[in-house]
Amino acid sequence: MDMDTVEIRGFRIHRGFLDGPAQAALVEDLRDVATRAPMFSPMTPYGKPMRVKMTSAGKYGWMSDKSGYRYVTQHPDGVEWPAIPQRVLAVWQALVSCERTPDCCLVNYYGEGARMGMHQDRDEADFSWPVLSISLGDEGLFRIGNTTRGGKTESIWLQSGDVVVMGGDARLTYHGVDKIRFGSSTLLEKGGRINLTCRVVD
Template sequence: MTADLFPDTLAARENLQPGAMLLRAFALDEAPALLAGVAGVIAMAPFRQMQTPGGQTMSVAMSSCGERGWVSDRRGYRYSPTDPATGAPWPAMPARLADLARRAAAEAGFPGFAPDACLINRYLPGCRMGLHQDRDEADLSQPIVSVSLGLPATFLFGGPTRGGRPLRLPLVHGDVVVWGGPARLHFHGVAPLAAGEHPATGGCRINLTFRRAT
């Protein structure tokens, strides 16, 4: 047997587009600690399904941690320093989560990333995220770092306009996608989640999305 037959998945890096990189298994070893941190956040700020400005209920359940949390309601999309469900500040971002986001950003070519918001998304079977841009942040020079935990999903990564056929990227437990620079405002989403069972999360997928909101 040779090393070529069993490549080191921890070293797998895939350039998707200029400014966008897929880091295979980058968070795999730390996944238990990341999920423990998520559990602590959710105990203080439970998952909830928010409404879009148009009045539709989002299929993905969400929470946040850090100095800012992302919220959506009839008034629009925005970041808030407090959880609208409780009026209290969002839970602090666990150090292990923030450290992983910084290291992933640096690995993808964005050193110095200091996230102040982490969106925690829970996908159940059938849940999806339509193609959209992340443009509610004050400093669009900062990248987005997205961590996949639990059930596999198909990540859709398009271009700067909604038209065209996006890349369809299979993501599994521990994969991380980073995009910024020329790809910062590219459209992206998640195809409907297939049913399954994962030893780390049960019948769901957890997605951590780190941003610099302020």
């Protein structure tokens, strides 16, 4: 249910795409994913722990450690990643494509004080496919930059149920999350924000 669409530097932001019941159902799906592939706090290649906790679903999961950033076929515990929930795939099919499904659904959890620095999503083989991002829970201040580091940026608060499609010129644009409004949503029992990003990897 796409109530409103905003475009900033090629980022298409579908406001309120998921209503309250759809958000709650998706959270339950993600609880099942996290039960089978528990959340963990990865290390950056520079030896610092990331401020978000994460897990993945699909053929691949995203990994960061001293070996660098990459996709892997197994959780650090050695289990295969769970399948991407059908409700997530339905959003992808509605806004991206019915011809191909994503290979990875990265699940990031932002607790109080968590953020994500400016970065590009460039560990995939084919940049012609967009990255789809779903926001659940507390509002996050999403910052959009340029295709190179530096320069002027624009920011927008993403709310629970918003879906962002990063394709075309926006596919390799730097972006990040500066902060969350902890407690601004009642969707998650203990507060915080969940962000899902679906990517075609191969």
